[in-house]
Amino acid sequence: MTVLFIVIGVLAAALVLTIVLYNRLVAKRQMVNNGWADIDVQLKRRADLIPALVATVKGYASHERQLFEDVVEKRNQANAAGDDAVARGAAESELSRPLGRLIAVGEDYPELKASANFKGLQDDLADTENKIEMARRFYNGAVRELNTAVETFPSSMIAGPFGFHKAAYFEIQTADRALPEVNFGGQG
Structure with a gap:
C-alpha cells in the first residue's frame, strides 16, 4: 500500500512538473509572438x-529615378518576406541601403532640406527606426529565453514532444541601416 502511494505521488509530481514546464514554454512562445507583432507594426509603419x-x-531630385525604383523594389521585397525573421531581416537590411541614400540625396537639396514635409518625414522615419530597434531588442530577448528553455533540461524533455522549437533572431545589418540625420541647427 505504501509503495502504491509513493508511485502515485511520483506520477503526480511528474504530471505537475510537466504542466508547469509546458505552461512556461507557452508563455515564452507568446512573448516571442508578441515581440514579432511589435516589430511587424513598426516595419509596416516604416514601409508606409x-x-x-x-x-x-x-x-526636387527627379533625375534620381534609379534610386527611387530601387527603394520601391526593396520595400516590396521586404513586405513580401513576411514573418520569417531571417528573411525579413535580410530584406530590411537591403531596403536600408537605398533608403539611406534617399535621405542623403534629400540633404543635398537646400530647398528640400528646408521643406517642412521632408523634415517631418525624416523625423517620423528616425522615430520609427528607434522603435524598430526597441522592438527588435524585446523580440530577440524573448527569443533568447524561449531558445534557452527549449534547449535546457528538464524543459527540453517537454519542448520536443509538445512542438516547441527554437525561434530565429531578427537582425538588421546595423552598418547599413538608414539612420537619417536631422539638423535642427540650420547648418549643413
Whole structure:
C-alpha cells in the first residue's frame, strides 16, 4: 500500500512538473509572438512612410529615378518576406541601403532640406527606426529565453514532444541601416 502511494505521488509530481514546464514554454512562445507583432507594426509603419518620402524627394531630385525604383523594389521585397525573421531581416537590411541614400540625396537639396514635409518625414522615419530597434531588442530577448528553455533540461524533455522549437533572431545589418540625420541647427 505504501509503495502504491509513493508511485502515485511520483506520477503526480511528474504530471505537475510537466504542466508547469509546458505552461512556461507557452508563455515564452507568446512573448516571442508578441515581440514579432511589435516589430511587424513598426516595419509596416516604416514601409508606409517610404512612398511619401520618395514622392517628396522626387519633386526636387527627379533625375534620381534609379534610386527611387530601387527603394520601391526593396520595400516590396521586404513586405513580401513576411514573418520569417531571417528573411525579413535580410530584406530590411537591403531596403536600408537605398533608403539611406534617399535621405542623403534629400540633404543635398537646400530647398528640400528646408521643406517642412521632408523634415517631418525624416523625423517620423528616425522615430520609427528607434522603435524598430526597441522592438527588435524585446523580440530577440524573448527569443533568447524561449531558445534557452527549449534547449535546457528538464524543459527540453517537454519542448520536443509538445512542438516547441527554437525561434530565429531578427537582425538588421546595423552598418547599413538608414539612420537619417536631422539638423535642427540650420547648418549643413
